[in-house]
Amino acid sequence: MSEEVKKFKVTIDGQTTEVDPGTSILEAARQIGGKSVPPAMCYYKPLEGSGGRCRTCLVEVSKGSEADPRPMPKLVASCRTTVMDGMEIKNSTSERVLDAREGVTEFLLINHPLDCPVCDQAGECHLQDLGYVHGLEETRTEFTRRTFEPEDIGPYIKLNMNRCILCARCVLAANQLTEEREHGILFRGDHAEISTYLNKALENDFIGNVIDVCPVGALTDRTSRFASRVWFTKPMNAHCECDKCSGKAVLWMKGEEIIRVTARKDQFDEVQDWICNDCRFHKKDLKLWTVEGPRHIDRHSVISLNHYEKPENMISMLNNPDAKELSPKDEEKSRKGIDENFLLM
Template sequence: MVRVIVDGTPVEVAAGSSALQACEAAGKEIPRFCYHERLSVAGNCRMCLVEVVRAPKPVASCGFPVSDGMEIRTDTETVRRARRAVMEFLLINHPLDCPICDQGGECDLQDQAYGYGSGISRYHEEKRAVTNKDLGPLVKTVMTRCIQCTRCVRFCTEVAGTPELGGISRGENLEISTYVEKALTSELSGNLIDICPVGALTSKPGAFQARPWEMKKADSIDVTDALGTNTVVQVRGGEVKRIVPRVNDEVNEEWLSDKGRFSVDGLKRRRLDRPWVRVHGKRQAVSWQDAFVAIAKRLEGVPGNRIGAIAGDLCDAESLTALRDLMESLGSANLDCRQDGAAYDLSDRSRYTFASGVTGIDEADALLIIGAAPRHDAPVLNARIRKRYLSLGRGKFPIGVIGPQPSDTTWSYEALGEGPDVLASLYDGSHPFCEALRTAEKPMIILGHGALVREDSLAIQAAVRHIAETTGVVKDGWNGLNILHTAASRVAALDLGFVPGQGGRSMRGMLSSGVDVLWLLGADEFPVGGISPETFVIYQGSHGDAAAARADVILPGAAWTEKDGTYVNTEGRVQQAFRAVFPPGEAREDWRIIRAFSEVIDHRLPFDTAEELRARMARINPVFVGGAPASVSQPPFAGSETIMTDRPFRLSRQSYYLTNPVSRASETMAECARVYSVPAAIAAE
């Protein structure tokens, strides 16, 4: 530690810290534009000037290392004059268009000009104008406002891993550009809007819709992937206007994927806002009571083993619990949350979660990826892999990949093969990459969707576990064997036992042999054409997607922004989302719909409030109150005794932007899918 004196206050900071970090440790506010805690130091805005005793002139504190005994002064007349001069230079060419700028109210330049500027300008010449750049359908540019802080350039290069922005020309002619005009290809491009300190980069879909001070805010969780990114939902006039990230260093740091940020317009399109019942082949809008009665009549005389339920990828834990208990009360063990047909080893919770935790990536020093494409499966988690890749240095973080990868990965890797046949040489220890795992202190394996949805999935998982145990991936004090989920509801459903019970059928079984009544809880990601024409289908969800078109009864539910809900991310972290707006029309929270229906059929569920329901969740699995997780039992998977085949791993051909009913309802995501076509590496069969 190094002892530094800041404005007469002694503080201790780590060796190698900057003067700016020392000042912040002492509680001093230092203005800055180019400096960002998660990016490299540029030192080009000069707004963070401070005075260091015995230094000949003010220094840029962001790039000035501290030394023992250094004395820093942050509020002298010299510092104030220097900051006023810097601000005057920054405003020379900046347009005075704050009233029409979407950054107004959240603009660092606006705030710091008021706090540190002089209030006058001695510059009377014409201002420079810069041509706006077309960066694609998500990020709007007004480049005349740009102050060349280069945050966007460093973010694209260092965090997103897509070095598409840079500076061209010099001096007053310097511009931030893609040089050759093209759309940004990163799945994290929306974060440029957050880190831009002025109004040069703003949201194109959300332009001119609301001011920050007009919006109400609610903490929430991003459900477009399984990472559980912490978000803030911002609402104006009863409509969700914006979703932005919330800082959580253990999950998402301060980043958010483009799908989670920009699919917001899908929340108001294709909505189900009233119950519907099919009568003589045509659907009719009905009351809730009539819809419940129609279901109750169809259930009369149907044995429990002829009733089934499938849960979708966006469900909260409360609705999963309610539907599970309803099916149990009807005598049905036909439950499944795996629309993709994935199989898991449910003998221990660590075997179906990201066992090392997301922050474990920051400690890993070797990585083996099997059947996963982190850039598309979880873009924010992929950014953390890149962060570790850069922090250790090129060649010091060996990454091996089994299975296809997009051609534009953000880290270098060694392609080990396309299919499970590579696992044989890893299994017996003869593969060269085994040495990289053995010599690493904290090696890691990520097993992804492409390996979990195969018929030989459990055989693959058993082989990978053996590899992990023999190479030190799993050892005392470290468990680096991780499952990367893609569905936000999956871990919670597995924790709650929303899988086939004793004698129960999986989704494939329900479709192949047929059930008389099938309850779909937001389940839209499986081929509904496989449902028997004789099956009575109940669809409960928020959007009119493919499954709603097949349904005999439609029960309008709430989207995740319209209810309080519990979600469990891929690492098994239990997180809470809060309601930001009310559901449209007659739509209701999903668990309340199921609870109300249970009374109609005289199978009243034993909870009336959200608190009682969460107590029920905790009794099923103590993990929901921070206790030790309960194991989840299920019958052996049909393929558990099979051996691994040589068939190569395949990744989803579905566009990254169209993976759930909300994003498919979004015009912005449809435009993104058009602009960013499915990469050839993924589309290849």
């Protein structure tokens, strides 16, 4: 009979949980949930070797462990630092962490263009969310931004290198999902860029998944480019018969039209089941899918504007303690009142 592994007690922002030895601080924070979870632009649990590049997940370790309670002198990357028994960590409650996160966000936005109004990723972009919370009103850099021309790296994928933050998620996904990787990071330092070898096209059966893992709008779907803003579409869980993948996907629909198809993601926006190119790019006919129902979208973003289906018995956390959530009937009355006032103007 195997011995039971002793779990480590970890406290993050005053909340304690028990995790297995070897668990990273970030995964321990995700187990707690809420504001204790640091943002992550490069870490992606399904991809082995991800993390440690963007530095947005920095946290303060105020107590190393029960055996050695001394605090760590510097902020650490939570995705690359494993927990110790009795460790105490500060994330959203640390001024040092918030100040460092603002600095990291400023660095990520130094070369990133402010083209959210024309970017297909707007509304579900992690850098957009990060910039809204921690970004500055204007840049302080005096240097010229790096600029690149948009590039088609295959029949289905558009690369906008201007928006890339070099998180390397797409490279890791191609390494682990395809037999032969055909793109990577070229050059070094401020000359580094994602590109293919001599403009080679990316045509592997699962290469479309690099679009889903990209946290910004650097890699987008050419088949749905500029078709619709994401908050005007309705995501529906659906499945189909496929001999290459699980066939489980999300259909982003506008009326009866399928605008785009993506893989299903969990609450941390990480892919649950990879899908093939046939399901993603070619099956845009509703007859090819069995629709299961609306998919709940829970993001602090404009993507949640249309109030998609909520889980039963879900308690809404309101930022204003004096506010109250409108019932559907009250919301309809309010909307009619706004329309009538608009007509009288």
